[in-house]
Amino acid sequence: SSIRKAEFIKSSTQIDDCPPDKLPEFALIGRSNVGKSSLINTLTRNDKLAKISKEPGMTKFINHYLINDCWYLVDLPGYGFAKAGKSSKEEWLTFTKDFFIKRENLVSVLLLIDSSVPPQEVDKDCANWLAECKVPFCIVFTKIDNRKKEMPANAQNIRAFKQLMSEEWEELPRCFETSSRTGAGRSELLGYVASLREL
Numbered sequence: 429s430s431i432r433k434a435e436f437i438k439s440s441t442q443i444d445d446c447p448p449d450k451l452p453e454f455a456l457i458g459r460s461n462v463g464k465s466s467l468i469n470t471l472t473r474n475d476k477l478a479k480i481s482k483e484p485g486m487t488k489f490i491n492h493y494l495i496n497d498c499w500y501l502v503d504l505p506g507y508g509f510a511k512a513g514k515s516s517k518e519e520w521l522t523f524t525k526d527f528f529i530k531r532e533n534l535v536s537v538l539l540l541i542d543s544s545v546p547p548q549e550v551d552k553d554c555a556n557w558l559a560e561c562k563v564p565f566c567i568v569f570t571k572i573d574n575r576k577k578e579m580p581a582n583a584q585n586i587r588a589f590k591q592l593m594s595e596e597w598e599e600l601p602r603c604f605e606t607s608s609r610t611g612a613g614r615s616e617l618l619g620y621v622a623s624l625r626e627l
């Protein structure tokens with residue numbers, strides 16, 4: 429489950445512009461600032477990869493990264509429903525659902541959740557949204573190294589989020605705890621990808 433090669437393929441503004449081949453895809457989503465670019469760089473051990481395609485303001489890009497010439501890591505537009513208006517939330521919902529429907533080779537979504545902040549309603553909404561769309565997904569808690577003084581510890585935030593989910597869910601999705609600073613959780617997450625690719 430190691431990454432020998434990672435290359436940026438393209439940024440697409442429309443789902444129809446995504447690479448036409450049928451390689452397995454693993455798509456990352458999360459609130460902006462959750463640590464998505466950092467995680468891509470950490471997973472691929474390439475400090476510059478996610479920056480290549482990063483243009484502030486262009487939130488609608490779908491970025492495809494080809495890994496080991498045989499699967500894609502896909503960076504989907506981030507969300508932040510709290511600040512965004514209703515129409516942009518609707519737009520995001522339509523856009524991602526369309527992606528889930530059209531990309532038949534989508535194997536799993538990796539939902540990133542910032543462990544340095546207490547549970548956010550929007551993250552729970554997103555988990556419910558994925559379940560509604562019947563998309564297989566796992567939860568990736570990010571920044572487990574990050575302990576701001578006044579905030580509850582990360583472990584407590586993670587526990588609180590899981591608690592919140594289990595109030596509505598019978599079974600929780602697979603959860604990973606990661607840090608792009610320390611590399612924690614990297615091999616576990618790559619192991620998850622590898623196990624699903626072999627199915």
Ligand code: GDP
Nearest residue numbers: 460461462463464465466571573574607608609
């Ligand atoms: P994105 O907007 O989701 O792509 O998030 P970025 O990867 O750009 O990261 C947002 C901010 O969080 C940056 O200031 C990063 O340095 C910080 N960050 C990302 N990952 C980690 C992590 O694992 N630990 C800590 N402490 N900070 C992180």
